[in-house]
Amino acid sequence: MRFTAIGRTAVTATLVIAAAACGGRGETGEGQATTSAAQGQCQGQQTTGITDTTLKLGGIYPLSGPASAYGDIPKGIKAYFDYVNAEKGGIDGRKVELVVRDDGYQPPKAVEEARRLVEQEQVFALFQTLGTPSTTATWDYTNQRKVPQVFVATGASQWGTDTEHPWTIGWQPNYVSEARVYAQYLKTEKPGAKVAVLYQNDDFGEDLFGGFKRAIEGTDVTVVAEQSYEVTDPSIEPQMRNLAESGADVFLNVTTPKFGSQALAADAKNTKWNPLHIVNNVAASVTVLKPVGFENVQGVVSSSYYKDPNDPQWADDAEMKLYKEKMAQYAPGADPNIPYHTFGWAVASSFHKALEAAPCKTREGLMESVRNLNNVQVDMLLPGVTMQTSADDAFPIESMQLMEFKGERWEVFGEVIDTRKEFGPLSN
Amino acid sequence: MSESTQVTSRAGAPPRGQAQAPGRRVRRQWIVAGVLLAAAIYAPFQLVPFHVFQLTMVLVYAVALLGLNVLVGHAGQISLGHGAFFAAGAYAAAIMMFHWELPYLATLPVAAAVAFLLGLVLGVPAMRLRGLYLALVTLAIAIFLVPLLKRFEEVTGGSMGLSLAKPAPPAWSGLAEDQWLYFLALAVAVAAFLLAAGLLRSRVGRALHAVRDNEIAAEVMGVRLSYYKTLAFAWSAMFAGVAGCVYTWVIGFVSPDSFPVTLSITLLAGIVVGGLGSLSGPVLGALFVMFVPSLSQDINEAAPGVIFGLLIIAVMYVAPTGLAGLAGRAANSLKKTLRKG
Numbered sequence: 197m198r199f200t201a202i203g204r205t206a207v208t209a210t211l212v213i214a215a216a217a218c219g220g221r222g223e224t225g226e227g228q229a230t231t232s233a234a235q236g237q238c239q240g241q242q243t244t245g246i247t248d249t250t251l252k253l254g255g256i257y258p259l260s261g262p263a264s265a266y267g268d269i270p271k272g273i274k275a276y277f278d279y280v281n282a283e284k285g286g287i288d289g290r291k292v293e294l295v296v297r298d299d300g301y302q303p304p305k306a307v308e309e310a311r312r313l314v315e316q317e318q319v320f321a322l323f324q325t326l327g328t329p330s331t332t333a334t335w336d337y338t339n340q341r342k343v344p345q346v347f348v349a350t351g352a353s354q355w356g357t358d359t360e361h362p363w364t365i366g367w368q369p370n371y372v373s374e375a376r377v378y379a380q381y382l383k384t385e386k387p388g389a390k391v392a393v394l395y396q397n398d399d400f401g402e403d404l405f406g407g408f409k410r411a412i413e414g415t416d417v418t419v420v421a422e423q424s425y426e427v428t429d430p431s432i433e434p435q436m437r438n439l440a441e442s443g444a445d446v447f448l449n450v451t452t453p454k455f456g457s458q459a460l461a462a463d464a465k466n467t468k469w470n471p472l473h474i475v476n477n478v479a480a481s482v483t484v485l486k487p488v489g490f491e492n493v494q495g496v497v498s499s500s501y502y503k504d505p506n507d508p509q510w511a512d513d514a515e516m517k518l519y520k521e522k523m524a525q526y527a528p529g530a531d532p533n534i535p536y537h538t539f540g541w542a543v544a545s546s547f548h549k550a551l552e553a554a555p556c557k558t559r560e561g562l563m564e565s566v567r568n569l570n571n572v573q574v575d576m577l578l579p580g581v582t583m584q585t586s587a588d589d590a591f592p593i594e595s596m597q598l599m600e601f602k603g604e605r606w607e608v609f610g611e612v613i614d615t616r617k618e619f620g621p622l623s624n
Numbered sequence: 625m626s627e628s629t630q631v632t633s634r635a636g637a638p639p640r641g642q643a644q645a646p647g648r649r650v651r652r653q654w655i656v657a658g659v660l661l662a663a664a665i666y667a668p669f670q671l672v673p674f675h676v677f678q679l680t681m682v683l684v685y686a687v688a689l690l691g692l693n694v695l696v697g698h699a700g701q702i703s704l705g706h707g708a709f710f711a712a713g714a715y716a717a718a719i720m721m722f723h724w725e726l727p728y729l730a731t732l733p734v735a736a737a738v739a740f741l742l743g744l745v746l747g748v749p750a751m752r753l754r755g756l757y758l759a760l761v762t763l764a765i766a767i768f769l770v771p772l773l774k775r776f777e778e779v780t781g782g783s784m785g786l787s788l789a790k791p792a793p794p795a796w797s798g799l800a801e802d803q804w805l806y807f808l809a810l811a812v813a814v815a816a817f818l819l820a821a822g823l824l825r826s827r828v829g830r831a832l833h834a835v836r837d838n839e840i841a842a843e844v845m846g847v848r849l850s851y852y853k854t855l856a857f858a859w860s861a862m863f864a865g866v867a868g869c870v871y872t873w874v875i876g877f878v879s880p881d882s883f884p885v886t887l888s889i890t891l892l893a894g895i896v897v898g899g900l901g902s903l904s905g906p907v908l909g910a911l912f913v914m915f916v917p918s919l920s921q922d923i924n925e926a927a928p929g930v931i932f933g934l935l936i937i938a939v940m941y942v943a944p945t946g947l948a949g950l951a952g953r954a955a956n957s958l959k960k961t962l963r964k965g
Contacts, residue, residue: 259921260929261886298921303785303882304875305917308681312918315674332787333877398774398783428771 238556242342245320246557251290253323254297254313256330257349261300265536266326269349270296272540273324275527280548282526287548288557295319301326303333310334314343321346321562323547328352328399331364339363344562346550347543347592351478353403353622356590365566365590367543369501369615371400371476372407372622373594376615377499378474379411381598382446390420392444392471394435394459396451397424404450404476411619420444425455436462440469447471453484460485464492472497477596481535482506482605490604498606499596499613501581502542505533506605515575542576546583546592549574566592580612589621664810673802677874680802682910683809684871687816689895689906689913691863696892697901698824699856700836701750705762707888708769709861711878713739713868718786718878719779728791732812732869739865740858747857751850766888773880785879788872805874812870816863821903823859832856864891897939899948908947912939 245252259267277292286292295317297309306325313319314337321344325331328350338345339361347367348355351374355366382389393408395401401424409419421442423435432455439447449459456479463473473496480498503510510516519541523532530537549572551557554565569592572583583592595614599606615622668676688710695701716738717731749761773780780786793804823829831852834842843849872878890913898909920931943950 261884300886301881302884302887303877303879304681304871307875307877308678308918311674311677315672327881329783329785329879329881332785332879333875333882336787336876426771426774428767 238558238561241556241558241560243558245318246290249286249290250293251287251551252293252295252317252319253321254295254310254317254319255323256297256299256306256309256313256325256334258301258326258330259296259298261302263301263327266349267298268530268534268536269324269326269540269543270294271527271530272523272537272542273544274540275523275530275537276541276544276548278526279522287551290557294323299325299330301330303329306330307333307337310337314338314341320344321559323347324349324543326350331355335361335364342559344559344566346562346566347547349539349543351403352399353407353591356622362567363563365563365585365592367546367592368539369477369593369596370591370622371404372410373591373615374477374499374596375404375407376411376619377596377598377613378448379408379415379417380613380615380618381497381610382417383412383415386446386472387416389417389446389472390442390444391417391446391448392421392423392439392442393419393448393450394423394425394432394439394455395448396455397426400452400478401450405448408448408450425451427452429455432458433462436466440466443469445471447473449473449475449479451476451479453479453481455479457484457488460488460493460496464488474498480599480606485601490601493601494603496601497598498601499598500578500606500608501593501596502535502538502577504535504606505538506535507607508605509607519576538576542574545576546572546574549583578608578612584616589616591622594622661814665807668803668806673800676802676806678914680806680809680874682907682914683806683813684867684874685891685894685910685913686906687813687870688864688867688891689898689909690816690820691860691867692891692895693900693902693906694820694823694832694863695856695860696895697905698829698836699832699853699860701853701856702755702759702892703762703857703860703888704759704892705746705765705888706860706864706891707883707885708765709739709743709864710868710871710887710891711769711773711883712742712861713865714872714878714883715773715780715868716865717869717872718788721788721872722781722786723779728873731872732866735869736862736866739868740862742865743858743861744854746861747854750853750857763885763888766885769883770880770885773883781879783880785877785882788876788878790876791873808873809870812866816866817903820863828852828855828859893936897936897946899946902946902948905946905948912947 255270255273257267257270258264274294277294280286281291295313297313299306299309310322310325313322322338324347325334325345326349331348331350335345342363345364348364349368350366351368351371353370353372355364356370382391393405395405412418421439421444423439425432425435436459447463449456451459456475460473460475475496475498477499480500485493503513503516505516505520519538520532523530523537527537550566550569551562553572554561556564567585567590569583569585574583577593578597581593581595581597584594585592594616595612597608597612598610599608667679671679688706692703692706695703713735716735720726720731720734721728746765750758753761774783790801791805791808793799793801797804799807831842831847834845834847835849835852839849894909894913895905897912898907899905916935917932920935923931939947943953945953
């Protein structure tokens, strides 16, 4: 008996197809078993993945690959839902199951995993996709299928300005809002500021820097020098030299972590140029500042919107205490001081509130609710930062508070800046 | 039809010197290929859309691996940069559909031509370099590509990429979108396999084998090394480009992050695991590339990469000639046992 190449392929393919064919198209129709029929005013709405006692959510994160640091976020989310399931009886009596899949920060993998979660796992909603590329790759699909894709973990402003994807919504302050916060700070505290900007040459850098330029229009704050870099550049030394020559008195550091710490180090090394250093939130993690040396980054300014687990100011805060206790209980081995865990906890409790507020526990009801958030308090967010959306405002969080680096940690200062109030709604 | 019959017979034929009754073999392979194709046509009507989508991606990867197989398996060259050719095809199709709104079928030949030319140009170093040095040059292509795509933002959409509408099934077919995409991919894959098989049994194929087996001997026999090495690169790139084009249809979105360096490495791992130099290798490799990463994620959620790596090592240990060789080896050892008994 002899196998040929084609014969072998045939056998293997037939086996695979036979194995895959076990679930025929007719058998796994959209939402049975996991579905409870919606009644009353909610009649006719989608109830896939949700019953009176269960709720199934799917999340896509880079657990592997270059962006795998973000893989800590689902740990915080899981800890929150485990806690709610065990001690609060779930969300309105529904035990939450979160299925987390890895896309390695690659868009085609994200598409595959989104389809797996929606069609195979029959999830109620995609609760977070991480990263602008992965979210862009999947949102056509989720909107076509009318599956909620809520609180996506990326700060691009398109999730709120776009009108063709009503089933997708962001959560964290978008980059334009963040830029507005810095602009507002400079306008009031440093009138006549001359700003030098270093920015990453991609959508993130352009979103933030573009937002900043629009926000300072018509004020006496001016951009006197700008330099861009590519994510693949080995170093930003030349850019920093050019910026130093401009003689600006403010340096706006629009970078991702690796370049953020390079820019901080370069600024610290150059004793002749001592501008006010503003570093964006993405690169403001303590892990970025540490290699530069804490003594070199004193007085650096950034902004935030949720409570920093390392900040002793929150040591006696009820929510922070609860978070640390439940993290130890439900996610042993995960360090609660890593802000990504806190982020996960904050976004999970935001989802909890949004779903609780929905009169219809349906996919339509969830979207209705996340698009009509009325000053919703989330305890893990900074006091004064609330979630607010409406028909013409699809950005849940648009307020931030400035913080300054003192000693070995960030310290928030000033009032929470509500960019909606200061600059009006954000649109294209 | 006679051509495809011949093609399958030759492609699946054992190395020369092992005498066979040709007529019977041809007939049996013809039947097997037919059954396989029938199963492939029948599958999308039986499977849920998600599985149809997965099989579509398997076909896409199979076409790309087919190209890599021509280069690595048959011509004995190495490429760590095939993700770049794949991306070139994908972007060529995406740019045509996005900026010029060309019908999607028109993008296929152009994507193929673009990748072919690119392979031809980049194949030039292959004339002078060998082994590790060639590997490094091709790796550089893959690394170079991502920042390059981000530069020309007006054309490539920068790091935001380009979002496209997926090909809609024609009304007469009555198919769902996923089924239509599957059949498009299947048609392209079948055509690509026939083309590759035809190529390899032609003069070019024999020359490539000679180059692989012994360059000096090949040269003595009158094979122009530089010409055939460059040509192998070009053909190989063309298949990758075609795969990239179909990929664009299926995913409907391209961005630089879709084609990281790891894609090139994964493709190379796929063809080695699938089986170098065999016609079934690309299909098996594609199944491996598609299903093993998610399988390893099911095994261990925390470190899918580690499990994937371990599985590659395991496969190479159990089947040094790739999955395509495994079945043959198993059959041989079974035969030996039966004879002894």
